[in-house]
Amino acid sequence: MVDINFTNILSALSEFETLYIVASYIIAVFIWLESTWVLNNDGKLPESNIFAVVSLATSSWLVVSGLALFFLEFNGLSMSVPVAYGIYSLMGWIYGARLISTKDIDDPKDIVLPAKYLNFCRSFALVFALLCGFVLAKPYLPI
Secondary structure (H helix, E strand, O other), rough: OOOOOOOHHHHHHHHHHHHHHHHHHHHHHHHHHHHHHHOOOOOOOOOOOHHHHHHHHHHHHHHHHHHHHHOOOOHHHHHHHHHHHEEEEEEHHHHHHHHHHOOOOOHHOOOOOOOOHHHHHHHHHHHHHHHHHHHHHHHHOOO
């Protein structure tokens, strides 16, 4: 007979929530690095394996955030972490589609991302990292 202790299960979910928020902080750092790298490359996507891995991680984080929203129990402010990333990611994809549709581009290597957009990405990364840090520190703050 298996004895299921629901408090252990809820505790494990809380640990997954914390793990998700810590990983989101790392993703924020990746967004900063990715956008800075592209900005330093005059708006063109660098041809590097490390850049490809970072870009894949930041792009796939939308799926992870959706799964986190579905499976994890976020309380209060912690809910804003996956929601903020989802909005940022979807708006970035819409902007990218619009950017490609307005120009005659056959190869993704020919795309030049505007500095304004890349600075917006860096700003989001900073705010997102601060949000993740605040959510992680909130239980220890006297608020």
